[in-house]
Amino acid sequence: MTFNPLEQRGIPLDRQLRNWREMDVEPIDPDHCDPYTRCRIIAMNGIETEAVMFSHQFARHCPDPEVKRQLAQVRYIEQQQQKVVNWLLPGLSSVLETTIAYEQVAVDLTAWVARAEPDLYLQQAYQFGVLEDFDHLYRYANLYEMIEHRKADAIVEGLTEVMPGRPTKFHHRHPEDNVREPYDRTTANPLSKLHALTIMSAEQQTMNFYMNVGPQYMEPIARQLYQEIALIEEEHVTHYESLVDPGETWWEQLVTHEYNECYLYHSFMEQESDPRVKAIWELHLNMELEHLRIACDLMRRHDGREPQEIVAPQLPPVLTFEPNHGYVRELLDTQMDLTTLGTGYVQEAHERFQKLQEQIHGGEEPPSERVMAQHRQLFGGEYRSQPSGEHPDMASRERKE
Amino acid sequence: MSQAPEAPDARVAPESSEDAVALLMRQHGDIRNLFDEVEKTSGEARADAFRRLVHLLAVHETAEEEVLHPMARTAYAGAEKVVEKRLAEEKEAKELLSRLDGMDTEDPKFLPQLLTLRTEVMKHARAEERYEFLHIRRNSSPAQLATMAKALRAAEATAPTHPHPGVESATKNALLGPVAAIVDRTRDAVRKAMGR
Numbered sequence: 001m002t003f004n005p006l007e008q009r010g011i012p013l014d015r016q017l018r019n020w021r022e023m024d025v026e027p028i029d030p031d032h033c034d035p036y037t038r039c040r041i042i043a044m045n046g047i048e049t050e051a052v053m054f055s056h057q058f059a060r061h062c063p064d065p066e067v068k069r070q071l072a073q074v075r076y077i078e079q080q081q082q083k084v085v086n087w088l089l090p091g092l093s094s095v096l097e098t099t100i101a102y103e104q105v106a107v108d109l110t111a112w113v114a115r116a117e118p119d120l121y122l123q124q125a126y127q128f129g130v131l132e133d134f135d136h137l138y139r140y141a142n143l144y145e146m147i148e149h150r151k152a153d154a155i156v157e158g159l160t161e162v163m164p165g166r167p168t169k170f171h172h173r174h175p176e177d178n179v180r181e182p183y184d185r186t187t188a189n190p191l192s193k194l195h196a197l198t199i200m201s202a203e204q205q206t207m208n209f210y211m212n213v214g215p216q217y218m219e220p221i222a223r224q225l226y227q228e229i230a231l232i233e234e235e236h237v238t239h240y241e242s243l244v245d246p247g248e249t250w251w252e253q254l255v256t257h258e259y260n261e262c263y264l265y266h267s268f269m270e271q272e273s274d275p276r277v278k279a280i281w282e283l284h285l286n287m288e289l290e291h292l293r294i295a296c297d298l299m300r301r302h303d304g305r306e307p308q309e310i311v312a313p314q315l316p317p318v319l320t321f322e323p324n325h326g327y328v329r330e331l332l333d334t335q336m337d338l339t340t341l342g343t344g345y346v347q348e349a350h351e352r353f354q355k356l357q358e359q360i361h362g363g364e365e366p367p368s369e370r371v372m373a374q375h376r377q378l379f380g381g382e383y384r385s386q387p388s389g390e391h392p393d394m395a396s397r398e399r400k401e
Numbered sequence: 402m403s404q405a406p407e408a409p410d411a412r413v414a415p416e417s418s419e420d421a422v423a424l425l426m427r428q429h430g431d432i433r434n435l436f437d438e439v440e441k442t443s444g445e446a447r448a449d450a451f452r453r454l455v456h457l458l459a460v461h462e463t464a465e466e467e468v469l470h471p472m473a474r475t476a477y478a479g480a481e482k483v484v485e486k487r488l489a490e491e492k493e494a495k496e497l498l499s500r501l502d503g504m505d506t507e508d509p510k511f512l513p514q515l516l517t518l519r520t521e522v523m524k525h526a527r528a529e530e531r532y533e534f535l536h537i538r539r540n541s542s543p544a545q546l547a548t549m550a551k552a553l554r555a556a557e558a559t560a561p562t563h564p565h566p567g568v569e570s571a572t573k574n575a576l577l578g579p580v581a582a583i584v585d586r587t588r589d590a591v592r593k594a595m596g597r
Contacts, residue, residue, distance in 0.1 A: 147426060147427075148429065150430040
């Protein structure tokens with residue numbers, strides 16, 4: 001099915017405002033929902049949050065009051081979209097439960113994007129990152145069982161495996177080595193631009209989330225683990241944002257943002273299993289089509305260019321949440337021991353990496369290791385969920401005590 | 402040990418290191434695990450899981466009423482109101498529970514009512530975690546937390562969270578008694594541990 005968002009008409013902007021009754025959505029049931037419904041909600045919240053913050057940054061750099069007013073109008077609607085989407089999450093869930101769902105998003109969204117990415121350098125960036133999110137999921141899962149006596153598999157339901165990835169303690173790299181090379185906006189495949197924006201937005205939301213909820217925990221090990229992983233999210237945002245060509249104009253970026261929102265709402269609408277949530281994706285898609293039309297007009301007027309020059313003539317294949325056991329296992333088998341050096345990837349622990357490791361760990365085991373030690377002490381083993389079998393990396397299999 | 406074991410509680414945390422709040426948080430998880438088990442099983446297995454759920458719920462709520470709420474009441478000005486709300490929720494849950502307790506677990510009305518109970522219990526548990534546990538931790542000394550934990554453990558000892566060998570059948574588990582009797586036994590155990 002071909003769908004060209006540039007040719008579709010959405011809901012006129014002056015009919016998009018919702019009242020409190022319409023904003024008051026019924027949350028999903030944390031114990032009976034499709035885990036991927038929760039993933040789509042979390043991913044879309046990241047996308048809308050980026051839309052809002054990008055628009056604010058744009059407004060702060062924009063001298064034209066007319067454009068500022070236009071941005072403010074669309075942004076107000078985007079804020080409503082963010083609220084409707086994120087308020088689908090239930091108050092019944094604990095912060096740690098939501099955290100585990102965030103990591104499930106990071107694993108299966110990044111893995112899917114890595115598989116679909118046409119550019120090899122960009123693909124490597126996603127492959128590298130996914131093994132770290134995968135390990136975070138495993139650490140948080142062990143914390144979850146310690147604090148709440150629940151198994152993370154009750155949240156991810158076997159769709160995503162829970163076992164070690166690249167060990168979290170090795171994610172702490174010199175900040176200089178987190179900066180990648182950008183794609184070239186004039187030659188990049190339009191799909192690559194959407195991928196980079198999507199993963200950057202998702203990681204940015206994860207960073208913001210951990211930054212703010214981490215200190216809500218009372219248990220020392222929980223506070224410490226959130227602190228450690230939140231700092232890695234800073235690295236991930238640096239990693240992914242540097243993939244985007246900084247030469248894109250504000251207008252161009254605005255169009256890409258709106259186009260991407262159309263792409264994702266359309267994708268999620270196509271695969272949503274919960275009819276109530278599906279109706280929201282459909283409504284928001286129809287709103288985004290109008291936001292895209294407005295962004296395209298601004299680009300024509302102020303950039304003197306046609307949006308067709310930068311976006312694809314039809315939406316790419318549906319971005320899908322689905323299990324990636326095999327793909328992740330392949331990466332575990334081949335890329336566990338990678339780190340970054342400059343804008344590339346190496347297997348040896350180089351000097352700058354080692355120096356930072358020494359400084360940040362201060363001669364002690366970091367929280368991500370201590371959480372495992374505490375879990376082993378309390379339960380006599382680790383929490384893992386490996387529906388597809390033993391860990392492909394021999395050294396990462398659990399030591400039998 | 403890579404696969405999550407089937408029994409919800411094959412590995413049990415050593416109890417002595419836990420304070421009262423950690424212990425209650427863990428029980429909230431155990432209760433939720435038992436709800437999962439009741440929903441996913443059928444026949445004898447469901448009846449058995451449900452007996453254990455009823456028992457743990459009765460023990461947990463009674464212990465909270467005896468140990469947690471009296472302490473929380475004095476935590477700060479206005480805490481009284483917070484505790485009253487929790488007690489009202491507990492009363493409602495107990496009524497729902499008693500109604501369910503007399504029902505055949507294969508009755509078509511059983512599951513919908515169980516889901517209602519589950520939602521009520523979950524809301525209640527999260528409200529405790531957010532509005533009550535916070536103040537308990539803030540206002541109690543480690544010694545107080547330890548004494549409370551001791552009383553809670555005495556209560557917990559009367560509740561089987563996983564099937565006891567030889568007590569798998571519903572008939573045998575029914576010997577554990579109706580909700581009211583469990584409540585009484587728990588209250589006695591807690592008061593004894595608290596030295597009252």
